[in-house]
Amino acid sequence: MSEDVLFQLNGVSKHFVRGKEEISIFDNLDMSIERGDFLAIMGPSGSGKTTLLNMLGGVDQPSGGEIHFDGSRVDNLRESELTRWRAHNIGFIFQFYNLMPMLNAARNVELPLLLTKLSRAQRRVSVETALALVGLNDRARHMPNQLSGGQQQRVAIARAIVSDPNLILCDEPTGDLDRKTADEILEMLQLLNREHGKTIVMVTHDPEAARYAKRTVHLDKGRFEQREVAA
Amino acid sequence: MGSLFSQIATVTVMNVRSLPRRLWMSLAMVLASAVVVAILLAFLAMARGFERTMDGAGSEGTAILMREGAASEINSVISREQVNLVEASPGIARDAEGPLVSPELYVIVDGIKKSTDSEANIALRGLNARGMAMRENMQLLEGRLFTPGTNEMIVGAGVLREFDGFAVGDEVRFGKNVWRVVGVFSTSGSAFESELWADVKVIQSLYDRGSSVQTVRAKLENPGDLAPLEKTIEQEPRLNLEVQTEQAYFAGQGKQLQYMAIFGRVISFVMALGALAGALNTMYTSVADRAREIATLRALGFSSFSAFCGTLAEALVLAIAGGLLGSLAAFLFFDGLNASTFGGSFTQVVFRFEMSPDLLLQGAWLALVIGFVSGFFPAWRAARLPVIVAFRNAA
Numbered sequence: 001m002s003e004d005v006l007f008q009l010n011g012v013s014k015h016f017v018r019g020k021e022e023i024s025i026f027d028n029l030d031m032s033i034e035r036g037d038f039l040a041i042m043g044p045s046g047s048g049k050t051t052l053l054n055m056l057g058g059v060d061q062p063s064g065g066e067i068h069f070d071g072s073r074v075d076n077l078r079e080s081e082l083t084r085w086r087a088h089n090i091g092f093i094f095q096f097y098n099l100m101p102m103l104n105a106a107r108n109v110e111l112p113l114l115l116t117k118l119s120r121a122q123r124r125v126s127v128e129t130a131l132a133l134v135g136l137n138d139r140a141r142h143m144p145n146q147l148s149g150g151q152q153q154r155v156a157i158a159r160a161i162v163s164d165p166n167l168i169l170c171d172e173p174t175g176d177l178d179r180k181t182a183d184e185i186l187e188m189l190q191l192l193n194r195e196h197g198k199t200i201v202m203v204t205h206d207p208e209a210a211r212y213a214k215r216t217v218h219l220d221k222g223r224f225e226q227r228e229v230a231a
Numbered sequence: 232m233g234s235l236f237s238q239i240a241t242v243t244v245m246n247v248r249s250l251p252r253r254l255w256m257s258l259a260m261v262l263a264s265a266v267v268v269a270i271l272l273a274f275l276a277m278a279r280g281f282e283r284t285m286d287g288a289g290s291e292g293t294a295i296l297m298r299e300g301a302a303s304e305i306n307s308v309i310s311r312e313q314v315n316l317v318e319a320s321p322g323i324a325r326d327a328e329g330p331l332v333s334p335e336l337y338v339i340v341d342g343i344k345k346s347t348d349s350e351a352n353i354a355l356r357g358l359n360a361r362g363m364a365m366r367e368n369m370q371l372l373e374g375r376l377f378t379p380g381t382n383e384m385i386v387g388a389g390v391l392r393e394f395d396g397f398a399v400g401d402e403v404r405f406g407k408n409v410w411r412v413v414g415v416f417s418t419s420g421s422a423f424e425s426e427l428w429a430d431v432k433v434i435q436s437l438y439d440r441g442s443s444v445q446t447v448r449a450k451l452e453n454p455g456d457l458a459p460l461e462k463t464i465e466q467e468p469r470l471n472l473e474v475q476t477e478q479a480y481f482a483g484q485g486k487q488l489q490y491m492a493i494f495g496r497v498i499s500f501v502m503a504l505g506a507l508a509g510a511l512n513t514m515y516t517s518v519a520d521r522a523r524e525i526a527t528l529r530a531l532g533f534s535s536f537s538a539f540c541g542t543l544a545e546a547l548v549l550a551i552a553g554g555l556l557g558s559l560a561a562f563l564f565f566d567g568l569n570a571s572t573f574g575g576s577f578t579q580v581v582f583r584f585e586m587s588p589d590l591l592l593q594g595a596w597l598a599l600v601i602g603f604v605s606g607f608f609p610a611w612r613a614a615r616l617p618v619i620v621a622f623r624n625a626a
Contacts, residue, residue, distance in 0.1 A: 054619055054622075057530065059529075059530050059617075059618040059619050059622070060618075060619045079535070079617075080534070080535075083529065083532055083533070083534055083535070084532065086530065086531070086532045087531065087532020087533075088532075090532075092527075092530050092531065094527070098523060098524075098527040100245055100524055100527070100528075101249070101524075102244075102245050102248035102249050103245060103248075111241070111528070111531055111533075112531050112532065114234065114237040114238055114241055114533075115234055115238065115531075115532045115533065116234065117234065159531075
């Protein structure tokens with residue numbers, strides 16, 4: 001395995017059992033994601049894009065095959081080990097932001113840092129840096145319901161990067177935003193990828209959004225239909 | 232450890248702050264806990280108050296003699312001859328006037344209770360000056376003592392509180408006999424305060440008791456030492472009496488109302504089961520309501536233990552709030568509340584509900600148990616729910 005490969009999927013499959021019927025989402029899927037990549041995963045509803053993303057993030061387990069992260073196998077880790085692994089390596093960005101409604105922006109951003117040994121003062125500095133990066137320093141004390149959708153997603157991005165993870169997983173990050181705001185968010189992700197070297201995997205329906213990625217893969221009927229490199 | 236503590240603290244704060252989203256269900260849990268705790272405390276305070284009233288009446292230094300087999304003063308008869316034999320017994324304290332012995336009569340009269348405006352039994356005790364002197368905690372609160380040989384009486388402070396028509400100067404009619412109230416006495420809240428006291432000889436005459444009495448109280452030479460009296464009774468065939476300390480007698484009478492405490496605990500237990508069902512529903516709803524938050528935190532790397540602790544803490548906060556509310560309500564409404572009930576001799580014993588710190592502690596424990604049980608299983612669900620399932624449920 002090349003040292004540049006961050007994620008390697010070998011023969012990964014995912015099946016659901018509904019009643020007596022076994023439903024296959026995908027079978028024998030191979031894939032590799034290199035460090036510094038910005039990958040968009042596209043495909044129709046039900047194609048398994050989000051399932052794949054959840055498996056990369058360790059919140060869902062494959063039915064078969066192996067997933068390696070940074071040279072180590074992660075699909076067979078126990079729940080508690082996966083939780084620690086996620087805390088150290090993954091930043092999540094969700095379609096509906098998933099901010100904690102009863103915490104202000106700064107406290108939301110601070111959440112991943114509570115899993116570290118940083119002191120309160122160190123955490124405050126990191127939160128301020130992350131919020132500055134997404135241009136929301138002046139909204140640190142605002143509650144989520146006092147922020148627009150775009151601002152909430154920027155807080156979510158700050159939360160995803162505050163602990164400096166290797167990988168950022170985005171599930172339809174612009175699905176709930178208007179075009180202009182969506183472009184701002186995508187530019188921010190692109191900046192994180194290009195300037196800060198973050199590896200980003202983004203699931204999206206939106207071809208416009210996919211254009212911001214370095215490459216796009218299409219998942220349909222359990223297979224990658226085609227691979228292309230974005231401009 | 233610091234990280235785990237931070238996680239738990241953060242999840243707990245978030246859960247508590249999100250309570251307004253589930254305001255009515257949370258309030259229902261608080262109220263259910265409050266009602267259960269208040270009811271438990273009310274019963275315990277009642278039982279405690281009654282027990283204290285009965286215990287306070289008895290002295291270890293006074294012996295009470297009743298006819299063999301008599302369960303209470305009302306069932307006993309003692310002749311003048313037997314009183315004389317008792318007075319001559321060793322083991323009884325004496326002063327310049329002779330043995331400290333009080334032959335007493337105990338009859339039942341009617342009074343009108345203020346609370347229900349209905350008739351209830353009151354004890355009319357006949358005794359002499361030595362008998363009053365033997366009640367060391369007796370204090371005259373108002374008026375004067377009755378004059379021996381007259382239809383005068385003094386009333387206990389409990390009777391004055393609970394019954395109509397016993398103020399100083401009032402004339403009270405029992406059957407054909409008219410009595411004048413000349414004083415009010417206290418015995419530090421003991422059962423004697425539920426009695427009317429008058430001259431024993433006048434009562435013997437008015438109630439055709441001849442020279443007989445019902446009990447004899449005797450001051451013991453050595454407090455608690457009944458052996459000389461018991462020996463006298465054993466050796467003298469005319470003394471078919473039983474002797475015990477006054478303290479033991481009243482403690483036995485007080486035990487009758489221990490069923491109150493048991494009944495209260497049973498009622499509270501049954502109600503606690505109902506409250507638990509409601510509380511469990513509240514907490515399961517809370518977990519469902521917070522599914523997205525729980526899943527997000529777990530995805531960010533928060534441990535399942537922090538999700539468990541956060542949910543459990545929420546349940547404990549609600550139940551403890553209910554416990555405090557219930558304790559406060561019980562304290563405000565019941566502490567010091569006057570009540571009366573049947574004592575051992577078919578007469579009303581006036582007592583006060585007594586809310587003591589140890590009872591409040593019992594209420595707090597009950598609230599904690601409700602909180603813990605109602606929080607444990609939903610917390611377990613919150614902790615064990617796979618992140619992907621939680622996301623799916625929240626969608």
